[in-house]
Amino acid sequence: MTFTQEQNSPIAVRNAAVLDVRQGELLLGQTVVVQGSRIAAVADDSSIPSSAQVIDAQGMTLMPGLIDSHSHPMQVSGNFNDLLEWSPYYVGARASVVLRDMLHRGFTTVRDMGGADAGIARAIEEGLVEGPRLKFGGPIFAPTGGHALTKVVDGEVELRRGIRKEFRDGADHIKLTVSGGVISKMRMESLGFTEAELRAAVEEADMAHRYIAAHAYTAEAVNRALNCGIRSIEHGNFLDDESIRLFLAKDAFYVPTLVTFWYLTQEPQLSALPEDKRAKLSGVLEAGLDSLIRASKAGVKIAYGTDLHGKGHEYQLMEFVLRAKVQEPIDVIRSATLMGAELVNMPGQIGEIAPGAFADLILVSGNPLDDISVLAKPEEHLKLVMANGRIARNRLAVDPL
Numbered sequence: 450m451t452f453t454q455e456q457n458s459p460i461a462v463r464n465a466a467v468l469d470v471r472q473g474e475l476l477l478g479q480t481v482v483v484q485g486s487r488i489a490a491v492a493d494d495s496s497i498p499s500s501a502q503v504i505d506a507q508g509m510t511l512m513p514g515l516i517d518s519h520s521h522p523m524q525v526s527g528n529f530n531d532l533l534e535w536s537p538y539y540v541g542a543r544a545s546v547v548l549r550d551m552l553h554r555g556f557t558t559v560r561d562m563g564g565a566d567a568g569i570a571r572a573i574e575e576g577l578v579e580g581p582r583l584k585f586g587g588p589i590f591a592p593t594g595g596h597a598l599t600k601v602v603d604g605e606v607e608l609r610r611g612i613r614k615e616f617r618d619g620a621d622h623i624k625l626t627v628s629g630g631v632i633s634k635m636r637m638e639s640l641g642f643t644e645a646e647l648r649a650a651v652e653e654a655d656m657a658h659r660y661i662a663a664h665a666y667t668a669e670a671v672n673r674a675l676n677c678g679i680r681s682i683e684h685g686n687f688l689d690d691e692s693i694r695l696f697l698a699k700d701a702f703y704v705p706t707l708v709t710f711w712y713l714t715q716e717p718q719l720s721a722l723p724e725d726k727r728a729k730l731s732g733v734l735e736a737g738l739d740s741l742i743r744a745s746k747a748g749v750k751i752a753y754g755t756d757l758h759g760k761g762h763e764y765q766l767m768e769f770v771l772r773a774k775v776q777e778p779i780d781v782i783r784s785a786t787l788m789g790a791e792l793v794n795m796p797g798q799i800g801e802i803a804p805g806a807f808a809d810l811i812l813v814s815g816n817p818l819d820d821i822s823v824l825a826k827p828e829e830h831l832k833l834v835m836a837n838g839r840i841a842r843n844r845l846a847v848d849p850l
């Protein structure tokens with residue numbers, strides 16, 4: 450079947466159960482009217498303009514498009530040596546496939562946590578590359594000997610110089626690695642950057658009206674970053690009580706990325722890791738689940754993140770399933786919608802179905818409030834993806850016209 454979207458004609462989705470992510474309930478008998486790139490109305494059938502193309506969504510749930518707040522569309526290989534050797538044009542071409550696939554999984558906005566820049570975001574905006582709205586961070590900043598591949602800076606001057614350049618070039622945020630990592634040479638317990646450096650980075654971001662994100666694992670690294678004014682903590686598997694207190698006091702965001710650890714514990718990824726890393730992995734995943742439980746109970750703002758690379762990208766929806774082991778479905782869905790929207794400074798614009806918001810919508814069969822696994826099986830359940838009012842993917846069984 451085909452659904453040929455007519456240029457400029459409004460689209461009305463009727464008969465869907467509309468998921469109100471704020472209230473956490475399904476609204477029945479609502480019609481969502483899309484005009485251009487925005488939602489024009491959420492009302493009843495009387496709101497359908499006579500010129501509208503109508504999609505009958507009987508038996509399906511209409512949700513806001515998903516937001517992945519920790520993604521790496523430019524890390525097109527799981528082998529970092531590939532990324533260092535490959536031509537940037539080749540990486541860009543492969544990234545275009547990764548981005549298209551993300552959109553087709555229902556992610557209408559992704560927050561890049563290292564590597565994407567204004568060029569790839571522009572290519573998406575101009576329609577050269579099919580992909581989600583991209584909030585990009587430029588290179589990852591790390592000190593000498595630190596965790597990360599990209600930009601090595603030491604001292605306040607180098608840090609300020611680098612950050613000023615990235616913000617000038619359009620970065621939405623900057624990520625600093627403030628502790629080691631699971632698969633890096635730098636031990637996880639080690640700290641990266643001095644407090645003076647962290648505060649300098651935050652000051653630069655404040656001046657640019659942007660923000661700093663931190664890759665951090667241990668409570669020591671997390672708490673230090675939060676105390677210095679860093680706005681989002683990436684991974685954060687080993688939180689303590691003080692971390693929870695600081696998240697709340699600073700109104701900061703927590704972006705767990707459980708699926709990346711799950712992915713590394715699967716074969717053939719597991720065997721490819723050195724022995725010492727292998728032994729650590731399941732503990733890191735367990736601790737991450739435990740931290741998620743505590744942060745969620747305390748009411749910390751939690752966004753949905755995945756942190757996958759290369760072939761791992763295909764498991765981008767698996768994070769829903771992992772989190773639902775310890776959280777209510779609606780809370781996981783809010784992480785991937787409302788919270789992501791707030792984190793990327795677009796509340797009311799994305800992450801909810803409301804008049805005036807961007808028409809970023811997905812249509813799924815089944816009720817994700819009852820069974821969140823419907824979100825993790827797009828081949829079976831994801832029927833339609835609309836981004837910016839444009840239909841990007843259509844798997845409806847019958848011609849909606």
Ligand SMILES: [Zn+2]
Nearest residue numbers: 519521562756
């Ligand atoms: Zn990452």
